[in-house]
Amino acid sequence: MPLDLGRRLLESGVVQSGELRRAVFESLTRGKPLARALADSSSAARALLQRPLEGAAHPSMRAVVPQADLLRALPAGMAARLLAVPVRKDPRTGTVDVAVVDPLDPHVEAELAFHLGAPVRLIAAPLAEVERAVLLVGRPPPKDPLSSTADYAAAPPSITDSRPEQSPRTEPGVAPVAAPASTEEDAVPLVRRSRATMRAPKDEKNTLRAPPPPPSAPPQPVRVPTERPPRVAPIPAPVANTRPAVTTQPQTSLETTAPAPRAGDDRSEAVPLSRRRDTARPPTTDPYEQRKEPAVQMVVDFRAASREERAAAAQARPAAERKSTRVKLEPKRPPFPSLTPVLEAIDVAQDRDALIAALLRGIATTSAAAALFAPRRGKLTGLGAAGNLDPARVRAAPMSLRGALADAIARGERIGTLDPVADRELYDALALERFTSVHVLLHPAFVADKPALMLASYGMGDVLESSRRARVLATAAAAAMERLLRR
Known part of the structure; x- marks a missing residue:
């Protein structure tokens, strides 16, 4: 519990x-x-x-990176109430690793195993890291309206009928039924009734009576015609006049009747109103016949022109703006090599180069790419690389201690993606533009409470195992550097 x-x-x-x-x-x-x-x-x-509650049978972690899909599979608010965040699911065994504040609580393990439908392994983590991981996904616990006295006082009252009171509809000719007389006190009804229905009127004169219905008249017989109706001749269609009516004077108003013909007029009929239009005389020649030159036919291959324009625009753009082809990084799969030979090489290292080579070999046991950095004059400079990283690119330019690097030094470890804008220098040094959605492990090694080395790796097949090995390597590297400095 x-x-x-x-x-x-x-x-x-x-x-x-x-x-x-x-x-x-x-x-x-x-x-x-x-x-x-x-x-x-x-x-x-x-x-x-503030630090993990380490137990004998439970591992621990300092940086919590939640798995959003596993966290959303839990009911709303469960992760915040139990302070438990799923961080990883083993693809082989299906076991879900859950970061919790109290790894000795059997209630948390049983609840999460039931809702996730998979076996659960509890990992101790700091309280602040677990709360930060819950806030990252944005699933706060639902507020209980009866959780406190103030909330209980502010709770809404019971649901009642808020509709306005209406008097009951009385059918005509039907008198309302009177309630029987009783000496005891009347019970309060559950549903409020209007005053009109509390007691029936005792006077029969005030009772509404429906008027008697009027005498119904006998239905009229329906007469069916026995003779066929006379056939109606169709109306002939009007004959269209082929001669257009042209007016020389524009008309300002319409008359309701046609004007009577003047005396001595040879025309036998007047111009109807429907033919009067304020239009000019139509042209006698076709305007298209006046163009004597033949039309020139043009054939343009628009597809070829568009291809040439796209090719020219692609060549004109700089190489940095061209679309890069990104691939999915294939992580290093288990089983991983043993770390014992690497630790023995670190313990017997006699110079800086032997220590760097042993550290890179140890980081690369669980990662597809590894790099090593050291602070110099307020910045980090590359010392070497292993895996699919170019050592010359890692040593190319120094990096400022900001963004993910500063976060890793402050927390002791950082696992997550890099921001291409805020962490541009580290992003370019690790050549992450080739891949999509890569999680990078950053673990510093401290000597006299100051950062002396920065271990970086990505393409990890097992994040927890990589974090554990990075912590062991950082501790061994700090001891070896102190031994070399005392010589």
């Missing part, structure tokens, strides 16, 4: 009984996870939960 974490912290002396009671009260009334409530109520618990 989630209270086991508080019980263990109380028995170990990390929190006091009053702090535990306050944390349990906050968790029950406000719906806050117990780990977050303990961190808010106790400074000692906050300092303890």
Whole structure:
């Protein structure tokens, strides 16, 4: 149960009984996870939960990179309430690795295994990293309206009928039924009724009666004609006049009747109103017959012209703006080589070059590409590369300590994609423009609390195994560098 974490912290002396009671009260009334409530109520618990709660049978991790598809498969709010984030699914066994604050809680393992439909392995992680991973996916827990006294007071009242009261419709001729007299107090009805239906009128004179229906008249018989109706001759169509009527004077108004013919006029009929138009005389010659020169026929191959234009535009563009062909990076698959020979080579390294070669060989055991950087004059310079990386490109230009590099130094490790704009220098040094959606592992090695080396790799077949080996290599490299500096 989630209270086991508080019980263990109380028995170990990390929190006091009053702090535990306050944390349990906050968790029950406000719906806050117990780990977050303990961190808010106790400074000692906050300092303890800033790092993974490492157990004997559970691995640990410091940087949590959530798997969005696995996290969205859980019910809304479960990841935030249990402080559990799925980070990886083994393609061979189907086991889902889940980063949790308390890896000793069996309730979390049972709940996640039920909803994910797969076996679950719990991995200890810091509280802040788990909360940050939950916020990255954007699945906050739903707010419980009855979680606190203030929320309960603000809860909406019970649902009632908000429609306006209407008087009941009474059929004509039907008197309302009166309620029987009773000496006891009337019960309150569940549905509010209007005052008109509470008691029936006792006076029969006020009772509405329907008027008697009028006497119905006998139906008229339907007469069926026995003779066929007379045949009607069709109306002849009007004969169109082929002679167009041309007017020389424009008409300003229309008359309702045609003007009568003048005396001495030879025309036998008047011009009808439908022929009067304010139009000019039509031309007597065809304008197309006046053009004597023949039309020139042009044949243009538009497809050939477009191909030539596209080829010329492609040659005119610079090489940086041309569309690059990206491929999907094939990660290094297990089984991975043993790290024991590499650690032995690091322990017996006598110079800087032997140490760099051993570190690159160790990083490349689980990654398709590996690189090594060292700080110099406030910037990082490349020392070497392994796998499908060009060492000359890694050593080409120094990089500023910003973006992903600064985040890795501050957190101790960083696993994720790089921003092509903010991390442009590291993006070019690792030649990531060839691939799509590549996760890069950055792990610094510290000497005297200062970053002395930066291990970088991508194309990892197992992210957790790569992170564990990078942590072991960084520790061994720091010890070897201190030994070389004391010589």
